[in-house]
Amino acid sequence: MKSHLWTGLKLTFIMVAVTMVAYPLFIRAVAALAVPGHGNGQEVWKDGRLVGFRQVGQSFTWDRYFTGRPSAVNYNAAGSGASNLGPLNPDLLRAVLQRADTLMAHNPGLPLSGIPADLLTASGSGLDPDISPQAALVQVPRIARVRNLPPSVLAGLVNRCTTPPLAGCLGPATVNVLELNLMLDRMK
């Protein structure tokens, strides 16, 4: 056993050098040299100011912006998390109906059955950057009213901001909320 421990100690030392030092440093080096954004995340700038990361969702509560997914951690990007409410938990139903009420109050004319589920349920990470195209389209009348823009133009904008399924046929279509709202700001 003693000889195994001594061998093991040396082997551990080598494996630390390979997998804990060399491997991450190699990936880091390639990321720093070749990856857009240098491995620091895809930064989004507006008027010379860092306003977010493309892939990290942020909270939009103003009527003039498209709203994203509800978040159990209030879009805390330093502490991701979900509600973890079970399907039968009364708190889940309460939270969902409350969100529906808020949405219907801000979007008059939107029926309960017309609200896509992604606007009512909290995401897995609390930082979901996307909503479904449907969820963006149901908000168009509100934005049109607040911003005084024709709905057809906004619908076109949502269309342009929609990422189609991968290779046209794999997985759902998505709309990046931060990107959409940036484009929206640029329209004026």
Place this chain on the structure above:
Amino acid sequence: MNTEMIGIMVIVGLTFAMALPLGKYIAKVYLGQPTFLDFLSPIENCFYKICGIHPNREMDWKSQLRAFLGLNLIWFLLGMGVLMLQGSLFLNPDHNPSMSPDLAFNTAVSFISNTNLQHYSGESGASYLSQLVLVFFQFVSAACGIAACVLVFQAMTTRVAGKLGNFYRYFMLTITRILLPLSIVLALILSFRGVPMTFRGKQTLITLQGDTTRVSRGPAAAMIAIQQLGTNGGGFYGANAAHPLENPDYLTNALECISILLIPVALIFALGFFPDAKGLSRMIFFVMLAGFLILAVPAIYFELHGNPALTHSGISPGQGNMEGKEVRFGAGASALWGVMTTVTSNGSVNSMHDSFMPLSGMTEMMGMMVNCFFGGVGVGFLNFYIYMIIAVFISGLMVGRTPELVGKKIEAREMKIASIIALLHPFLILCAAALAVHADLSRHITGWLTNPGYHGFSEMLYEYSSASANNGSEFGGINANTPFWNISDGMVMIFSRYLPIIGPVAIAGLLAGKKRVPESAGTLRTDSGTFGLMVLAVIVIIAALSFFPALSLGPVAEHFTLYR
């Protein structure tokens, strides 16, 4: 057919399509045949020399196990040390605090045992140094499992009695020839798709709407690659692969999902390239595939059909059950991941299992309770091997023949070991869960569970299933960072990691020492479909008999309340 379903099928199809050539390559690596990575052998030889390892020296099974346990003891001490001191060590730009002893114990055990149950949140609970130590554990724990598995392959297929090979050689080759090259490829693809790989700390910024927020980054890409490939599952961020920086789009999701199942499947294919094991490999593959599909199909069905409790209130079920899920994956691919990560002992999640429909949560628990429908890298096969021995024994008794497995007689000693190992898993899960329920009810320790009623019980049952299956996923609503859970989970993980490796290696070692019985008309064929069904029946009977009562108190009761 909608794009979600096509996506799921492409992911599953690609997994098996990629596992076949990988399996062939893996077999070549261990059988010492030439491969395109042979230019690495001078480096490996240099490592062997430094460590004093003679890679071609035969080790008996006891010596192999000593090597394995010695390494794990060293890693445990290293892990405890770093995690308890991380607050005052280097590479800690966010000034995260050191772990408490019980949390460090849980985390160290969890990572050396390939479980990766995380009672901390990566953003605030681990320094970058700790994360890198955990990356090291993710490599070596996976390599230990694969090395033990290859040992058993070797023992089963060798014609020379007692020839098992060398644990250190298997371990080294697993890292240099399999895990490291695959991880480099995957980590590079991930970082090109936007997964951070940086040593900078959190970025403070003001959002478009004017809120101040801090964004965690870190050397994530390196970890995520090995986390998926080594069936580790321990993510960089608290939300694991649901976090958009850990899994930014559908492509990364597909690749990570494939990586979860890739090596476990490839190892089964690899067995087929060992001498005379083609039929055996085929039988094992189809049994595992059947088990996987039996669990995956209902989970996908229920997640795509939404939550009836919400539908009754007038909410559209169109997108499926989206609570705890991300839009870019959709409900279907999230359910597929949920099953893939639990049938293998991976445990990374791209959606929150706590919010799954009751029966999809149950299929996930069943994946962990059976723990050999592909299973963890290496150890999945070892668990299956135990079931195979039991099946051989039972069928031998049924037809009145001496039970043999690949020409070796199964006798009382092997059967005793196999029975103990097969019963250990339900014993640990059920006893620990009973203890937790007792503690919860009698001592009124509140604040453990997020959900009331049946689902609260499921949270506790899931926690120990995950610990005992060395899985690492959780019903996240459980507040498990308490001394009770840290220590009890830690103990469960230790027993359920080491005994199910020691047992099969011991059996294989004992069998390898026996004379090969020539095949005759009286031999029970272990590569036939009939025997496959027999193994499946044994698995179902053991799992169903031991776990059905507990499952009916949790997910089954919840299902009938929900779908009343």
